[in-house]
Amino acid sequence: MLGEVGADVLELRELNRFWNGPVRAHGTLYWDLLHLYRSTLDGLALAGPIDGIGIDSWAVDYGLLDDAGRLLGNPVHYRDSRTDGVMERVLSTIPAAELYAVTGLQQLPFNTIYQLAAEELPVDAATLLMIPDLLAYWLTGEIGVERTNASTTQLYDVLARDWSDELIARAGLPRPVFPALREPGEVIGSVLPDETGLAAGTPVIAVGSHDTASAVVAVPAVGERFAYISSGTWSLVGLELDAPVLTDDAREANFTNEGGVDGRTRFLRNVMGLWILQECQRVWGADLDELLRAGADAPPFAVLIDPDAPEFLAPGNMPARIDEQCRRTGQEPPQNRGAAVRCILESLALAYRRTLRAAQTIADREVDVLHVIGGGSQNELLCQLTADACGVPVFAGPVEASALGNVLVQARALGEPLSDLSAMRALVRSTHSPRRYDPQGKPADWDAAESRVFGTR
Numbered sequence: 456m457l458g459e460v461g462a463d464v465l466e467l468r469e470l471n472r473f474w475n476g477p478v479r480a481h482g483t484l485y486w487d488l489l490h491l492y493r494s495t496l497d498g499l500a501l502a503g504p505i506d507g508i509g510i511d512s513w514a515v516d517y518g519l520l521d522d523a524g525r526l527l528g529n530p531v532h533y534r535d536s537r538t539d540g541v542m543e544r545v546l547s548t549i550p551a552a553e554l555y556a557v558t559g560l561q562q563l564p565f566n567t568i569y570q571l572a573a574e575e576l577p578v579d580a581a582t583l584l585m586i587p588d589l590l591a592y593w594l595t596g597e598i599g600v601e602r603t604n605a606s607t608t609q610l611y612d613v614l615a616r617d618w619s620d621e622l623i624a625r626a627g628l629p630r631p632v633f634p635a636l637r638e639p640g641e642v643i644g645s646v647l648p649d650e651t652g653l654a655a656g657t658p659v660i661a662v663g664s665h666d667t668a669s670a671v672v673a674v675p676a677v678g679e680r681f682a683y684i685s686s687g688t689w690s691l692v693g694l695e696l697d698a699p700v701l702t703d704d705a706r707e708a709n710f711t712n713e714g715g716v717d718g719r720t721r722f723l724r725n726v727m728g729l730w731i732l733q734e735c736q737r738v739w740g741a742d743l744d745e746l747l748r749a750g751a752d753a754p755p756f757a758v759l760i761d762p763d764a765p766e767f768l769a770p771g772n773m774p775a776r777i778d779e780q781c782r783r784t785g786q787e788p789p790q791n792r793g794a795a796v797r798c799i800l801e802s803l804a805l806a807y808r809r810t811l812r813a814a815q816t817i818a819d820r821e822v823d824v825l826h827v828i829g830g831g832s833q834n835e836l837l838c839q840l841t842a843d844a845c846g847v848p849v850f851a852g853p854v855e856a857s858a859l860g861n862v863l864v865q866a867r868a869l870g871e872p873l874s875d876l877s878a879m880r881a882l883v884r885s886t887h888s889p890r891r892y893d894p895q896g897k898p899a900d901w902d903a904a905e906s907r908v909f910g911t912r
């Protein structure tokens with residue numbers, strides 16, 4: 456994405472959009488990282504002269520370098536089954552409450568700590584880099600880990616705002632493998648011309664390198680009384696807070712306290728998100744718009760699932776897994792694709808409602824509006840169902856929130872007068888006005904649906 460930021464200007468132009476997904480080879484699910492890097496260079500080559508480069512990506516995954524800086528093995532995808540049962544094993548040595556007190560992180564089986572426990576760390580592993588840090592290293596030769604992404608590893612001390620030496624030791628990992636942390640806004644280095652084929656010297660700037668951290672920067676909210684859903688493959692549902700909430704309630708409700716830009720806390724839960732629909736679409740080989748039209752026409756509240764059930768995490772035959780969960784919970788499986796789409800979207804909306812209510816109670820922060828940002832904000836049916844289920848107005852957009860948050864943080868680092876997050880959000884608001892969805896339908900229908908899926912509250 457090429458971004459332009461100025462007084463009253465915030466624009467993006469797509470330079471290169473390319474496939475990125477899991478590749479299974481000899482039983483392991485990988486990312487195709489060299490394809491990602493190559494395609495990134497192809498995009499950068501189209502940019503013309505630029506003032507800076509910022510990189511953000513999904514969280515938790517990493518590459519290991521040896522002491523000569525060579526990548527040791529292709530990074531494994533967090534949906535790979537190597538972590539099956541590992542979280543339980545680690546928690547038998549580091550109790551969940553102790554882990555939460557330090558990291559404030561949601562228990563997800565693929566957190567970096569569990570991935571590292573699932574593999575035998577190669578003896579020659581000298582440096583761990585998160586995915587954006589690895590790409591930045593290839594561009595600049597500079598080593599470091601950006602803080603918002605480090606906060607997703609479950610090896611990061613959320614109060615000290617640094618790696619947790621204690622947890623690294625208890626996990627049996629060598630401390631020197633974890634490089635110094637960088638703040639969003641710091642200059643990482645400049646592009647190495649010979650290596651990349653790009654013009655020399657362009658600064659590479661640390662941004663909220665966790666895509667969700669960058670997306671939250673671009674929530675077009677006013678003030679504090681807002682919630683957000685960063686909606687894509689995952690739905691990250693939560694609040695922005697000044698400090699982490701590390702209470703038993705937060706831990707039991709499995710809320711995370713991820714690091715945000717400008718020291719904020721992203722207090723949120725990972726809800727399984729549009730991944731379930733994406734996998735259905737892949738299996739069916741169907742067109743998304745047609746599926747969504749069929750979903751809109753299907754009868755409401757016919758079948759409901761718990762989208763966060765572990766069987767939906769790995770890639771595979773999602774329609775069959777939905778049918779299985781329906782049978783297990785005494786429901787007739789969806790009769791056609793439209794009914795399945797309706798089931799997925801209503802079930803997501805229900806999960807959002809539950810998460811949103813819990814977040815407000817646990818963090819003691821009420822909200823008046825819900826901002827839906829990211830690719831999923833284009834899904835009109837889901838936005839309407841979300842407003843209906845949550846009982847608050849939904850403001851949908853911007854679609855490219857991560858890219859906007861990324862360029863905003865770069866622009867400030869380069870001297871643009873965007874003093875704080877509210878100035879950045881004001882610029883997003885004035886240049887990308889969101890679409891409003893007001894709650895419709897009967898709240899009682901959603902109460903009934905909720906007790907069907909989750910039991911009575």
Ligand code: LRH
Pocket residue numbers: 512513514515533665666667688689691725
């Ligand atoms: C969204 C995301 C999310 C993480 C997951 C691994 O892209 O970064 O915030 O939990 O991917």
